Amino acid sequence: MKIEFSRAVEKLKKADNILILTHRNPDGDTLGSGFALMRALKKMGKKAKLLNNDEIPSKYSYLYKGISEEDFTEEFIVSVDVAEIKLLGDSVREKYGDRIDLSIDHHESSRFYAEETYVEPDSASACEIIYLVIKALGVSVDSDMASCIYTGLTTDTGCFKYSNVTPRTHLIAAELIACGANHSKINEIMFDTKTFGSIMLEKLCYENLEMFCEGKVAVISVTKKMLSDCGVDKSALDAIKPITRQIEGVGIGITVKEEDNGKTGVSVRTSEDYDASLICANFGGGGHIRAGGCEFSTTVEEAKKKIIDYITEEII
Ligand SMILES: [Mn+2]
Known part of the structure; x- marks a missing residue:
């Protein structure tokens, strides 16, 4: 109530x-x-x-x-x-x-x-x-x-x-x-303060950054191996999530992260043209207008495909 x-x-x-x-x-x-x-x-x-x-x-x-x-x-x-x-x-x-x-x-x-x-x-x-x-x-x-x-x-x-x-x-x-x-x-x-490990994680993320929808959508993928290779825990993702939205022309920035038990977590950040919570709600998640999240019971690659397909067909 x-x-x-x-x-x-x-x-x-x-x-x-x-x-x-x-x-x-x-x-x-x-x-x-x-x-x-x-x-x-x-x-x-x-x-x-x-x-x-x-x-x-x-x-x-x-x-x-x-x-x-x-x-x-x-x-x-x-x-x-x-x-x-x-x-x-x-x-x-x-x-x-x-x-x-x-x-x-x-x-x-x-x-x-x-x-x-x-x-x-x-x-x-x-x-x-x-x-x-x-x-x-x-x-x-x-x-x-x-x-x-x-x-x-x-x-x-x-x-x-x-x-x-x-x-x-x-x-x-x-x-x-x-x-x-x-x-x-x-x-x-x-x-301002970052550990060496979190800077190394950023480096790996820049390497796998992908662009979709004529540069309107940017995606970064983070695996458990990337975290362990850099010696960081998942709190290091706080510094990763805003990266995609820093790119000029990107309206929807997505960070896809491998979770435990074969699940994949997705964080969505949007410009004023798009509603992150609406995008995430389509997959059972939620959040705010500019920042939202949802979870998939699939691999990172499958989750990425699902959300990109949805955005391409329904949003952009
Ligand atoms: Mn809060």
């Missing part, structure tokens, strides 16, 4: 022993939202813990720095930035998928899997909503919380460059900097 903002805040106010769920292949927005909320709830004297299906990449370690781990039986479960149940990842979904009390999300494609859902599709990041929730809970935002929230704002907007940015995004960013968010360091970690 869809609920109002005030109802979401009220639910969190009443709750205790709270488990916060984030999406698989965690990014700055889901983790920033989760850890900011966790810090705020703890500041209110509540018990809270965060769970992710996958390992959290080390570049995000500042988000949970100084937080003490607590063990308790969860009484209230809230998911943040999780558009649909399968995005929790298999092990988390099996354990908690059917008992989520509240979902706080900003995806156009958000599904109503939780008992109650607060969704703002116009919000550039889930972290923007979490900031307003924390303020409504009456918690004063400290520098650690501000850094968590700022992380989601900047990562979900490509460092405030994407068209999802609104005046509110910048106003909240300004408030977060006033609260002590470590903004320049965060942007350096998220956008």
Whole structure:
């Protein structure tokens, strides 16, 4: 059931022993939202813990720095930035998928899997909503919380460059900097610093870059072998996904990635002429207008063919 903002805040106010769920292949927005909320709830004297299906990449370690781990039986479960149940990842979904009390999300494609859902599709990041929730809970935002929230704002907007940015995004960013968010360091970690392995992965990706539809569609393929050859994990893909859209004339940029169990994940980035979430919805996925994702139970080559055929026949 869809609920109002005030109802979401009220639910969190009443709750205790709270488990916060984030999406698989965690990014700055889901983790920033989760850890900011966790810090705020703890500041209110509540018990809270965060769970992710996958390992959290080390570049995000500042988000949970100084937080003490607590063990308790969860009484209230809230998911943040999780558009649909399968995005929790298999092990988390099996354990908690059917008992989520509240979902706080900003995806156009958000599904109503939780008992109650607060969704703002116009919000550039889930972290923007979490900031307003924390303020409504009456918690004063400290520098650690501000850094968590700022992380989601900047990562979900490509460092405030994407068209999802609104005046509110910048106003909240300004408030977060006033609260002590470590903004320049965060942007350096998220956008400037690359490991040698991730640069090597970029090199391999440039080598297999393919163009379709008279240069309107660009595709990069990433196999598990490429990741292991470069000594990087799948978080290195965050730097790969924007590459295709940097090419002049490309309206649809696609990154196709070999997943475990013979599956293939597809990430789609689009210019203002195309809707990424619509393209992905055709294959059971979703996302935002400019960035979406879907999954195929096929090889990388077959997945690539399916999505290119669809785009050639139906979109371009
Ligand atoms: Mn997000």
